[in-house]
Amino acid sequence: MTNRALNILRIAMLSLMLLSICLLLWQHFGMTRVLRIDGQQDSKLFSPIDDRSLGGKSIAQLEQANQATIVKCALDATAYQWPFCEASLRLAAPPAGVDLSEFDTMALDVRLVSPGNKKLRIYLRNYEPEFSNLTDPLSLKVNELEVVVPDDGKIVIPLRFFRVATWWVDEKNIPFLLTDMKLNNVPQVEIATPGQVVSGNYQIEIRSIEFRGKWISLINLLLGIVIAWMLFGFIWLLLELLAYRERFHLKRAQMSELEQINRVLEIQAQVLSNKAQIDPLTGVLNREGLRDFLLLQWHDDLPSEAGLSVVFVDLDFFKRINDQYGHAVGDEVLKQFALLVGREIRHADALVRWGGEEFLVVSPGLPQLAASALAEKIRAIVEAASWPEGMRVTCSCGVATRVPGEQFSALIERADQALYRAKGGGRNRVELG
Structure with missing residues (x-):
């Protein structure tokens, strides 16, 4: 390999190294993608849901105030076994949905007024054609998580913490192989009162919901960097092989030339040897x-x-x-x-x-x-x-x-x-x- 080609490869290797470091730093400190739902500007996407359709007497209503969407719930814990009120956020019309698997965390800015504990349930409903249908809203897979609402209302939840609700699996008789947590097609997000409640007035104030992630995941970025280095190594190896082949042919030509010289010398030596062993007059052995x-x-x-x-x-x-x-x-x-x-x-x-x-x-x-x-x-x-x-x-x-x-x-x-x-x-x- 010539010195010029070697210098080019060295510069390319240094550039690839700097690019890899920059991409890793960008992925860690930046490269952020955000899906934001604002409680005021996107208030039309929210709708109230309560337990009256299931025989309960809880009443949920929506209001817009304080730059937020507010769910006011008069919860009656006596008429239905599992009373609830919730705000349903419609991200898409089923069977379409939003692929939340590309995000890492869910950030909530909420306020909760409750006569009981300071907890909320969050549902991420995933549409899966194996069992979901458009006529039954409850057929959407229920990925749930119950969280404690701090005083400032700021909650950041890793999406990997969500789990498929066992009560929903039992109720819908879902096959075991389909009970894994998926967030690849989410048309609906629900923020509801917790599982253990007492009768009284609840107020859930939703200021914003954000789903945060990276445009390129760390795994995909590392995979791309590895592929780039493998490609670079392959190119280097190919150039080395070509250079080796050129050197091999040069050495082979030199060896061929040396062999020809050796053959000439051997012939001359044989001639001299024969002359030493043969009688010069008669041509027979001496x-x-x-x-x-x-x-x-x-x-x-x-x-x-x-x-x-x-x-x-x-x-x-x-x-x-x-x-x-x-x-x-x-x-x-x-x-x-x-x-x-x-x-x-x-x-x-x-x-x-x-x-x-x-x-x-x-x-x-x-x-x-x-x-x-x-x-x-x-x-x-x-x-x-x-x-x-x-x-x-x-x-x-x-x-x-x-x-x-x-x-x-x-x-x-x-x-x-x-x-x-x-x-x-x-x-x-x-x-x-």
Whole structure:
């Protein structure tokens, strides 16, 4: 990765870090959304409800005064088991409703005049199509909470404190899986007298109701920040991979170039090695080449039981050829001899120039009888071949086959002795050692 790209990524990381901090601070200290119902300006949204429709005798009335909506209730606790008066706030017309799940708290500014305790019940009624219907107002799910009204009337309630009323669940026979608290579709809010009341005059003065929350919840904000960082990390990783790929291809090209150089050097070394192992005149192995041939055949060790035959070949009266026709013609004879023998031996065999006009045929795994036949074949081919200047050339051969445990030097010595007997016996013949 270039320094410029790295600097850009560093600046982007620093910017993303500052943005994350700013968003978290804004979410904590600001980013507030408020749904406000004013007791005076929104008084038309309120309506009184009492227990007379259920057989009670309590009477609830609404008034507007002191910049508030006031519920005046003459509560009779004798005619109905659960007497009540309440102010019903209509947020929407069912089946529509307001999604209060996007808010965190409910803030009330209320005053309560009561002959009994200073408590109010608050209902958040949620419309759910699984059981709610438009003909039965009581079919709206009842999420309730009872609170104590302080002297200043300021109440802040976390919405998570609301619970589904068990009396409503029992009365409506709601399935257990549908009894969870939901505030995602609230058309109606009710502020009512508490559960335990005495007969008398009650007055609930509602100045304002606010639902407060964040435009973006902390969980969603954190999720967005995590996604942004993951995206940034992915981009960084992608750029790193691209840079690594570029470096990899560069290294690969360099390695390829080095391999080519190494191959050239290896070829040159092989050529030099071959030159050190091959007789430059005849192109067959020299003594050093024979050593490597044996090591290659038996992997650095000559087994004591390894079968091996050698044929020692010497060109008869070669010194006369050099003296009569010159060394150049003698060299041509040596080269032609190497070609003739090389065609007749096996691929596994080795032809070695032992020195001067002496050659050695090394045949791994060849028994003595076959080695003798090979020597006779070489002798006959040499005698029958056409040679430079029309001369006649013959050769003498000594054959030896390795016995178990015999050293290679001893094997060569036996073949040399057999060659000596062949030359002493008149030349142009084969002797076994």
